[in-house]
Amino acid sequence: MSDLLHRLRGRGWRMTSQRRVVAEVLDGDHVHLTADEVHARAAERLPEISRATVYNTLGELAALGEIAEVSTIGRAKRYDPNAHHPHQHLVCSRCGTVRDVHPTGDPLADLPPAEQFGFTLTEAEVTYRGLCPDCA
Amino acid sequence: MSDLLHRLRGRGWRMTSQRRVVAEVLDGDHVHLTADEVHARAAERLPEISRATVYNTLGELAALGEIAEVSTIGRAKRYDPNAHHPHQHLVCSRCGTVRDVHPTGDPLADLPPAEQFGFTLTEAEVTYRGLCPDCA
DNA sequence: TCTTGACTTGGACTGTGTCCATCGTAGGAT
DNA sequence: ATCCTACGATGGACACAGTCCAAGTCAAGA
Known part of the structure; x- marks a missing residue:
């Protein structure tokens, strides 16, 4: 996922430890985490990361098309980092x-x-x- | 939608004014209301109807397959009474x-x-x- | 090293939906 | 027609997902 970090840099993103950790948590295929799951895993590496930052970062990544939001019925959104491979x-x-x-x-x-x-x-x-x- | 009320009776539903009003609100094609919109319209005819009753009734109708829940991303569920016509x-x-x-x-x-x-x-x-x- | 504006924080707040104890009533029994 | 009772309605508290904001922090360019 350093590809992703690289691309984001190119788009003028300021690189912070929080954003790096969120991107790392979303690494891999067949990952479909909710925002709270992303927050929990990010907090293992960076205990003080806030929910607001995770939500902000996920929203920005989705707006850039780097991750996809998966629709649900009556459940929390899930985020799919496999956005560049249609499925x-x-x-x-x-x-x-x-x-x-x-x-x-x-x-x-x-x-x-x-x-x-x-x-x-x-x-x-x-x-x-x-x-x-x-x-x- | 008296068809619907009829079918529900056949399934042992107790008919109440609240259920009747919810079913009437959902009458028609191309209707895609949120639960709160259903509640607002039902309350025009039956001012004291509670949100809980609307949620219960919508959930029951969905479980019976009489209406469909439409998935959304980050918005309130919408209910589609057109469940018997695939689309x-x-x-x-x-x-x-x-x-x-x-x-x-x-x-x-x-x-x-x-x-x-x-x-x-x-x-x-x-x-x-x-x-x-x-x-x- | 300094500066600055973008980023993070945490807590309050909103919207959506569920739960529960209590009350009311539809509809079968008499 | 009236009574009974289990099913349904009520509304307020609660839970969860997500947003907003004012204040503090820090990445990175000058």
Whole structure:
């Protein structure tokens, strides 16, 4: 994830220990942490980091497109650092576990212009729901 | 929506003025209200209805499959009474407006078995995001 | 090394939703 | 028609997710 830190520097970000730690926590594939989980893991390395800073940093990273916010129904947002590799999510309806999946086809192409109602489309998010093997 | 009230009766629901009003508020197509909006509209007809009752009733209707919960990112859940007619949603990233859309193809069929990881799939929800004509 | 404005902090605050003890009432029983 | 009672409604306290703000801190350019 030093790539990320490098890119952020290039965008004029001031590098702080807090931001570095948040970026490190989000390193890796198949990571789908809530903001509070990010805060807990960051606090292991930097005990005095505040929730506000974690929220700020996650929000900025999402606005820059470096991480993706995963939508949920009635749960806390999850943050996905795998934003540069298009994929979708498979969510357990009971326990909320998230897995990355790669469906065939391009959902954006499946929406005919007549169904776009003048919107400027930016994204098609597909969420598969079901019960994971543990909950079934 | 007397169909709905009828079906609920058949399922052993006790009919109360509160439940009737909530069901009436949710009548119609292309309705995507938050729980508080449902409460506000219900309160116009039945001023003393409580938030808890609205939440309970919406939760029960959703559990019965009579209405669908629409997932959001960082906003209040919205409830869609059009649950018996499969469709997807187009959401404005700025103002949160929701429109029903009907993409071609079947997203559930786009997930190969090797990508299902032992989950028992029940649903594929597609959310198109972009800016609506007013916000663009 | 100095300076400065961007960043961090923690606590208060808001919005969304849940829980619970108590009261009320729909609808079956008589 | 009236009574009973279990199911539903109430509202206030509570919990969780997230935001805001004033004050203090510090990264990095001069």
